[in-house]
Amino acid sequence: MNPNDPFIKIKPYLTTHSLFPENQEAPIHFLENSETPTGLTYRRNHFPFPALSTKSYYLTITGSVKNPISIPYNQIITMPSRTVTSVLECSGNKRAHFEPKVFGEQWNDGAISQGTWKGVPLFYLLQIAGIQDSAREVVFEGNDSGVKKGQHVHFARSLPLKKAMEHDCIVAWEHNHKPISSKHGFPFRLIVPGWYGMASVKWLKTIRVVDHPFTGPFQTDDYVYYPHKNNNEEAVPVTVSHVNSIIQQPRDRQILQSGQHEIKGLAWTGEGVVTFVEVSLDDSETWKPANLHGQPLQYQWIMWSYSFLFEKNREYSIKVRAYDSNGHFQPEIAFWNWKGYGYNAVSQIKIKIE
């Protein structure tokens, strides 16, 4: 069998954690600098997939607004649009690396993908409905539902009004230049670039403006950093994605021949842009700058690489950390919280040279 034969397809797949609901990781070690193909985009779900059709689909905007409205699908997709290419990372990404370990989906490094989303800015829809002066937050309700802590609930999340009015928050109907696929939120999905994935509500059906803080279970129970093991004091909501990176090549515990090898991977951040990435081959004693491939762009990951001459009969630990334009960088030890969100410690692998 010739692996270069164009009729033999050799390609990466998703890694399955659960099927009902579906939770699968992207093959992050094999993703390119560009858009993640839809079929390789990670999947993170709390409930079974809803079955929806565009024929009678309306998006409702209600609550503390002057003109509550329901807008049909066909009308929404003719509205002024904005296109954003953005990383979407689950706040539980890399949870499996926490020490001490925490309960929850044991994501490794692949609960993240990059995609291009097209939709109408949320502020445009909110202006049509007319926000009342008492408004504080905007609640987004998905069409999927199930039982959570003994109660039947829909997946729902809120944004502070100020965040909701930012121009890059969109109600998308296209993903990677096609109608959003059924698993990723068809027909409408909120996209909040720069925030962890839970903010980007799939299968959006209702936008409700409220004059009080929203307290649904996915807002005040899940997606909260609880820094203490035995109590819920000093809780902070999960919002912006932390600066982070991954080493794609070599793979952890790989055995290589001596000589020059390229270390490469991706780096990203939620707010601002990645400014530089550095590599250490001596357990954090000295750090050398990696090459960044291209210009860092807001919301997008950037490829980095570093070439090194590896000596025979040795083991190497390779560490990588990214910095962003807001002065944030990956810490040696991640901020531990008992629900296991926002892991972004220095990326680290070990390799052996024969």
Ligand SMILES: Nc1nc2c(c(=O)[nH]1)N[C@H]1C(S)=C(S)[C@@H](COP(=O)(O)O)O[C@H]1N2
């Ligand atoms: N309606 C709805 N929206 C949702 C979710 C969900 O379960 N239901 N999961 C959230 C979480 S936690 C993440 S990380 C992303 C995952 O998006 P994806 O499956 O398209 O990658 O969607 C978010 N939006």
Ligand SMILES: [Mo]
């Ligand atoms: Mo998530």
